Amino acid sequence: MSAQSPTMMTEPTPGRRRSKPGSQTALRARNQQRLLEALLTGGPQTQAELSRTTGLSNATVSNIVREMSQAQLVNTEPTTSSGRRALSVRLNDTGAVAAGIDIGRRHVRVVLATLGYQILEEASISLPLGHTADEGMDAAGELFNRVLADAGVERHRVLGAGVGIPGPIDRRTGTVVRGAILPEWVGVNMREDLAARLRVPVFFDNDANLGALAQVTWGPHGGCENLIFVKVASGIGAGLVINGSLFYGHVGVTGEIGHATISDHGLVCRCGNRGCLETVASTSTMIDLLSRTAAEPVSTADIMRQAAAGDPATLRVVDDAGMAVGRAVAGIANTLNPEVIVVGGSLTGLGDTFLDPIRRGLLRHAVPLIGETTTVTMSSLGDRAEALGAASLVLAQAGAVL
Amino acid sequence: MSAQSPTMMTEPTPGRRRSKPGSQTALRARNQQRLLEALLTGGPQTQAELSRTTGLSNATVSNIVREMSQAQLVNTEPTTSSGRRALSVRLNDTGAVAAGIDIGRRHVRVVLATLGYQILEEASISLPLGHTADEGMDAAGELFNRVLADAGVERHRVLGAGVGIPGPIDRRTGTVVRGAILPEWVGVNMREDLAARLRVPVFFDNDANLGALAQVTWGPHGGCENLIFVKVASGIGAGLVINGSLFYGHVGVTGEIGHATISDHGLVCRCGNRGCLETVASTSTMIDLLSRTAAEPVSTADIMRQAAAGDPATLRVVDDAGMAVGRAVAGIANTLNPEVIVVGGSLTGLGDTFLDPIRRGLLRHAVPLIGETTTVTMSSLGDRAEALGAASLVLAQAGAVL
Known part of the structure; x- marks a missing residue:
């Protein structure tokens, strides 16, 4: 690696000078490091939010931000927060970047982001349905190279690549487990195979987890402690932010x-069970249902178009799927009582046509107090959520390492 | 309060001496305080567990434990942990006690515990079905007084009383919310009304939460990070330990x-929905089902007896209820992927007769990897779990305050 990369953290800024432990200078350096990590992990945020996430007082945050701003480590800009005027703090661009890669059943998307959560470059390509793991990883590698070239970013400036996979990952082994949307990927060791192609450090996670992470880093839910992100696409999964962090459970x-x-004697699901939400409300199921009476196979884009045009069968299928999603969401809400549930995936463009039945399903099946106090909203990050969250994964790791 | 209560924390022990901040003595005092809090919050544990919960090295823990043992603050006894020989550390009795009170639909139970998680005294009484909130709180107050007298414990030695309520509590207002098993209690402000009767500081929580807390403090799941406790009684609820702490969500x-x-067009539930697990698998439902063909009304004790005697109808009702509980448990396991699910409540005495169908329901409805990696077990604390957890609530608070 050149001496320039990643530059920011090794420059002799006031907070990085060697200092006697226990001294005032050491304390200031530690506090500055905490702010730095909060900005890397949580993205740009107001001084009040920084105070909450770091546990430092408003006055301390304000002092450190002034120092960091004078040293050109951060920039500040006026914003409003809960209707009040506030100062949003963002890390300055240092040339170091994080890559976010989202590998789906039919696409790969790559974004390059600065430490200040600004997009430098972004691209996506289609993949053939049923591509092998090798083909998918090759495509990701090629698109990553192209995006780096287009952005004029040298590889040694990339802190790492976060990669989202549309399937559960066994964290004990680092492999995609049975039940993944991409059966071709089951058992593949992502870490090694992707690192070899991307030639940067690789961090990977389930795509719904990354969608959830994106909501609290790139999205409008920065201060949210408990948030559920539900991705509805060819498959359906949820990512959980609990007590402010992604939650991974036992394995x-x-x-x-x-x-x-959802349906006791419903269709057989790829997991081996029957009547799972995916067999009722995934876009694959909607496509199957609507293709039955159509002259030619229906696509997700057709669903969007036909719903907008008011086609009764499409609206009915979307409504039934939404109610089923809402019912399953009620199960999670009854368990976890989150502040916010964000719906993402390939139908976000449907807006209230899809959100209304989800809300109805939630209210019908949740304990009343939970139904009434849970906000349900559509992801404002569209189909970029997973790639953006993948970049956040790298930035959060950068905070821990640098 | 007399100078003697609670004595332990104000004695001039090595770790409590005033010392220059930053000095070796100050560091040792801080580490000793961390150990103290870990033992109050988590109950007696091995040195290895103390090292995990405090983040201190094994050597440091071992040194501090030796010092605290010499100062007669803790005592140690040989035990085995994961098959290895280990040293279990327990806080010594100082005269300070914590009360745990469990108020149920038909009973009140009171336990008195030492800082070392030893039971000093314990009693329970029956309450008439449909008692008012005032009657319930009066009964709790009287039983508390009786237990104090029987144990010869003066009130000023009681650090506080933890109280378990069989219904959800809105933590924004401190009141029992609609949907509680005890409709008479809805809207009652527990904090004030109970404190007036008990005349000690009161901490209260939902009974299933306290059952979960008991598993990781009094029970055999001390090191467990993610544990679900499912209480099956007249009502059914779960308590969640997530990342080692009780989880409360948004409200x-x-x-x-x-x-x-569970059943789309099932019975109407007290929550306003239909076919909820409670309408299918609570002991009230089992009693209704079995009383229909019995000469006289069946009780929970009858269910236990008839199941043990092999009565086919009872066994069928228990099996169906267990499968339904397992199905709902699968929903939580699919969401949270816990290490352990512990079943408690009034049917724990049924053992495998009830646990087997719960396991079957879980395996049938959980994602295979989750079904395979989740341990399902019966609570070994019987119907004392909630009261014991209530005492833990006080001890954990004591750790934060003292």
Whole structure:
């Protein structure tokens, strides 16, 4: 690695000078490091939010921000928070970047982000359905190279690549487990195979987890302690932010809302059970249902178009799917009582047409107090949520390492 | 309060001496305080567990334990942990006690515990079904007084009383919310009304939460990070230990597994929904089902007796209820991927007769990897779990305050 990368953390800034432990200078350096980590992990935020996440007083945060701003480590800009005027703090661009890669059943998307959570470059390509793991990883590697070249970013400036996989990952072994949307990927050791192609440090996670992470880093839910992100696409999964952090449970397989039993004697699911939410409300199921009476196979884009045009069968299928998602979401809400449930995936463009039945399903099946106090909203990050969350994964790791 | 109570924390022990901040003595005092809090919050544990919970090295823990043992603050006794020989550390009795009170639909139970998690005294009485909140709190107050007298414990030695309520509590207001097993208690402000009767500081919580807390403090699951306690009684609820602590979510209403939809067009539930787990698998439902063909009304004790005697109808009702509980438990396991699910409540005496169908329901409805890696077990604390957990609540608070 060149001496320039990643530059920011090794420059002799006031807070990085060697200092006697226990001294005032050492204390200031420690506090500055905490702010730095909070900004890397949580993205740009107001001084009040920084005070909450670091546990430092408002006055201390304000002093450190002034120092860091004078040293050109951060920049500040006026914003409003809960209707009040506030100062948003963002890390300055240092040339170091994080890559976020989202590998789906039919696409790969790559984003490059600065330490200040600004997008430098972004691209996506389609993948053939049923591609092998090798083909998928090759495509990700090639697109990553192209994006680096387009952005004029040298590889040694990349802190790492976060990679989202549409399937549960066994964190004990680092492999995709049975039940993944991509059966071709089951058992593949992502860590080694991807690192070899990308030639940067690789961090990976389930795509729904990354969608959840994106909501509290890139999205509008920065201060949210307990948030559920539900991704509805060819498969259905949820990512859980609990007490402000992604939650992984015992072996790493959490938020498997796609396999909540909805219909006792429903269709057989790829997990081996029957009548799972995925067999009722995934886009694959909607496509199957609507293709039956159509002249030619229906696509997700057709669903969007037909719903907008008011086609009764499409609206009915979307409504039924939404109610089923809402019912399963009620199960999670009854368990975890989150502040916010964010719906993402490939149908976010449907807006209230899809959100209304989800809300109805939630209210019908949740304990009243929970139904009334849970906010349900559509992801404002569209189909970029997973790639953005993947970049956040790298930035959060950078905070711990640097 | 007399100078003697609570004595332990104000004695001039080595770790409590005033010392220059930053000095070796100050560091030792801080480490000793951490150990003290870990033992109050988590109960007696091995040195290895203390090292994990405090983040201190094995050598440091071993040194501090030796010092505290010499100062007669703790005592140690040989035990085995994961098959190895280990030293279990327990806080010595100082005369300070914590009370745990469990108020149920038909009973009140009171326990008195030392700082070392030893039971000094314990008693329970029956309450008439449909008692008012005032009657319930009066009974709790009287039993508390009786237990104090029987144990010869003066009130000023009581650090506080933890109180378990069989219903969800809105932590924003400190009141029991709609949906409680005890409709007479809805809207009552527990904090004030109980403190006036008990005349000690009061901490209260949902009974299933306290059952969960008891498993990781009094029970055999001390090191467990993610544990679900499912209480099956007249109502059904769950308590969640997440990342080692009780989890309360947004407004405090978590683990509402009793209202998971099991049967789409089932019986109407007190929550306003239909076919909730409680309408299928609570002891009230089992009693209704079995009383229909019995000469006289069946009790929970009859269910235990008839199941043990092999009565086919009873066994069928228990099996069906267990499968339904397992199905709902699968929903929580699919969401949270816990290490352990502990079943408690009034049917624990049924053992495998009830546990086997719960396991079957879990395996049938959970994602395979989750079903395979989740331990399901019966609570070894019987119907004392909630009162014991209530005492733990006080001891944990004592650690933060003292």
